[in-house]
Amino acid sequence: MKRRIVEIDEGRCNGCGDCIPGCPEGALQVIDGKARLVSDLFCDGLGACIGACPQGAMTVREREAEPYDERRVMEESIIRGGRSVIAAHLRHLTEHGEQGYLREALAVLEEKGIENPLDETKRKNRAKQGETHGGCPGSAAMRFGGQNDAIRQEAASAKSELTHWPVQLHLVTPLAPCYHGADLLLAADCAAFAMGGFHSAYMKGKSIAIACPKLDSGIDRYVAKLTAMIDMAKVNTITVAIMEVPCCGGLMTIVRQAQEKASRKVPVKKVVIGVRGEVLDEEWI
Incomplete structure (x- = not known):
């Protein structure tokens, strides 16, 4: 079977x-x-x-x-x-x-x-x-304090930095105009939910695609799409925003495989976000 x-x-x-x-x-x-x-x-x-x-x-x-x-x-x-x-x-x-x-x-x-x-x-x-x-570890149940009313109100009025649709990697077209020469943000599905200021901190000025390396099927198609974005759409940079949980690291594996297949080389930044929304690591690799 x-x-x-x-x-x-x-x-x-x-x-x-x-x-x-x-x-x-x-x-x-x-x-x-x-x-x-x-x-x-x-x-x-x-x-x-x-x-x-x-x-x-x-x-x-x-x-x-x-x-x-x-x-x-x-x-x-x-x-x-x-x-x-x-x-x-x-x-x-x-x-x-x-x-x-x-x-x-x-x-x-x-x-x-x-x-x-x-x-x-x-x-x-x-x-x-x-x-x-x-x-x-990525599925461990945790509960921690929520935002106070002032912070919640500020977050509710924050501007969305999303500039295009769709954003799920299976649905996007690598050669869509939004990706041509763009700074690409490849984000784990959970990242924006964990970090309150995700839009202003990481989405502003970038074209985004989201994926879950653990639960999504068709990972080979993800590698092919990212390779096309590098070689054909000629993205300028790739920022990979992942959660601290172990399975999320698979998103970096997908990017590395695309880099190996692509003829162009682009700078890649890894951002690791904690389950409470704090930035744990940020580095160009």
């Missing part, structure tokens, strides 16, 4: 192993100095490992592969990892809406007489004790 599955570029991979913690299913191992997908059966194709790779060696592609086997993953990998690994895996399935796999995982635990570590009462007790989230 055809399904989405992780693919590793061995030429890029340096064997650092940073991707391993991002795969609670145990589909990845470092073997002979390279990260390897040890079994199609174990890879759920959700790409939680991608943003953890500092070399941009990991992508998710659709190809022929054995169906993902939740029961086998539980029996041969997850349960052996102990309570923390079980909890991380269950959160991973919950946060990505994989209810079928979740039911199957819970059934395996019940059959083997293993307590569900995410039992509601115990989860609440652990939360009171300050236990941190152990699943996908």
Whole structure:
């Protein structure tokens, strides 16, 4: 069957192993100095490992592969990892809406007489004790204070710096007039929601495209569109605004792949935004 599955570029991979913690299913191992997908059966194709790779060696592609086997993953990998690994895996399935796999995982635990570590009462007790989230960092539930009325009013009256439509990367035309010779802002979907002053700080004077490297399909088309923007639309610069969560780093991987395919070279700036809206890093790379 055809399904989405992780693919590793061995030429890029340096064997650092940073991707391993991002795969609670145990589909990845470092073997002979390279990260390897040890079994199609174990890879759920959700790409939680991608943003953890500092070399941009990991992508998710659709190809022929054995169906993902939740029961086998539980029996041969997850349960052996102990309570923390079980909890991380269950959160991973919950946060990505994989209810079928979740039911199957819970059934395996019940059959083997293993307590569900995410039992509601115990989860609440652990939360009171300050236990941190152990699943996908980008999906960790957090709550923090909102804006006061004065700041909210100022934000509501702020001018929009959006100059064109559409903006979703699947929908934009690389050769649209708005991109010719423009300074391109490629932003993660969540960035503008996290940062109150995003329009004035990063969108002003730029043509924008937005994407999510973790949830969007057709990443190859993203690379092709960005390559066309560099070579044919001749964009002047590219600013990549990503969130601090690991999976968001995949947007930089897409840009690097486009740079490699393009015949022109353009300056690229990376901006990392925290989940509370603060700028954590900003640098030309």
